[in-house]
Amino acid sequence: MGAAIRDRSMEVKLSAAIKLGDEELTQRQQDVLDIALSLLVEVGDKLTMTGVARRARCSKESLYKWFGDRDGLLTAIVQWQAAKVRPVPLGPQRMSIEALQANLERFAYDWLKVIAGDISVALNRLAITHAGPLSNLGHTVLTNGRFAVGKRLKPLLKAGRGAGLLRFDDEEEAFRTFFGLVLRDVQVRLLLGDEFELSDQDVIRDAKRATEQFLKLYGA
Amino acid sequence: MGAAIRDRSMEVKLSAAIKLGDEELTQRQQDVLDIALSLLVEVGDKLTMTGVARRARCSKESLYKWFGDRDGLLTAIVQWQAAKVRPVPLGPQRMSIEALQANLERFAYDWLKVIAGDISVALNRLAITHAGPLSNLGHTVLTNGRFAVGKRLKPLLKAGRGAGLLRFDDEEEAFRTFFGLVLRDVQVRLLLGDEFELSDQDVIRDAKRATEQFLKLYGA
């Protein structure tokens, strides 16, 4: 479980590879962020600096040195997770109706899986808790969640339109409709603590249904 | 603004009319809850007992006497707001396609308006912040929000099906699709602090579009 890196000689080799904003993160700091994230999933907004330090077996002083203050740590956690989820752009293969449908289904499946996961729920709860014009957490989550997904899906939609398979004027509108058809009330219910049994079969069925409905609305 | 009731002689006449759970609320207490709600909209989760007492010009002692503790106050706020929003069941008139469409549009319009309002955002943020198996806030919001809306819409859907205008097997599925088509990413974005210009024209257009799409998917 814990598996914190003890042999600090690795840091020199592995660190400096990953940048976060303007900061570089040593291996040790990345490990701490992973541990903090797992703790966040457990305790939610009751995450405490002392708790992180104890779990990560580091000193609070180091936390403050690395991340500035509590808000900086939370921001780093969110950005760190976001940096990890920079997934594959689906290949622009020759676009047939079957390929389009399969791609949409796969997209919806992955998306639902992520949204229904513990980490997504925890991070969105955190960002919503500290939302407002002041904190940038909500903005960060939006940028790396909702908007990043949009950027990834739109090329697929445009390819479908280019192949004469889809018909729409506003790709943003089309994407938002797909958003609604895929996620529906799932995210809000999870955020509100609704205990939700969402089996893999359910997700598969939902992905198929959402794709089917989307094609019925926007298919040419 | 403030307009706290000074003349306490009114309480005797007006109180005991409204029950909340098993508790009755005096007029004074209802006023305090309204004030607390407005303060909650302003300050969010930084709502403090002292702040409520000062704004409502009452003593903290009274707050604790009436609501038990902070969690009790928050629960009372949510339930109080929920008690106010127990809207009209739309009349089961003779169901034509035009009437169905108009009803759906009106429903979507009202719904979007509520969801995009400050109060809804504040209450959902609050409930999400304190979500988890422990707190019942999330459950209360879900019951009086998502599920109450479902209960109100389903009769309309069934009436439409009865009149041969709609076709669906599972009314819950149909409702959830309508949910997705109407709200899409609006609620999550607002919860995450996305500054959102949603004019009345936008809401009207969204309601029409969602209804049109829904009828395309489920129309007979």
Place this chain on the structure above:
DNA sequence: ATGGAACCGTACCGTACGGTTCGGTAAATG
């Protein structure tokens, strides 16, 4: 080996806030 950088662990401080207590007041009751 030696100096220094980074870090751990812990004790400590300041403050904010939930919750309690108490004295005082005004209206209702009888």
Place this chain on the structure above:
DNA sequence: CATTTACCGAACCGTACGGTACGGTTCCAT
């Protein structure tokens, strides 16, 4: 008038937690 009830206002307490200080340790570079 005496008593009770309900409330206000303010002082007070306990605690949790963010943030800091500091002594001791590990490890690398020279």
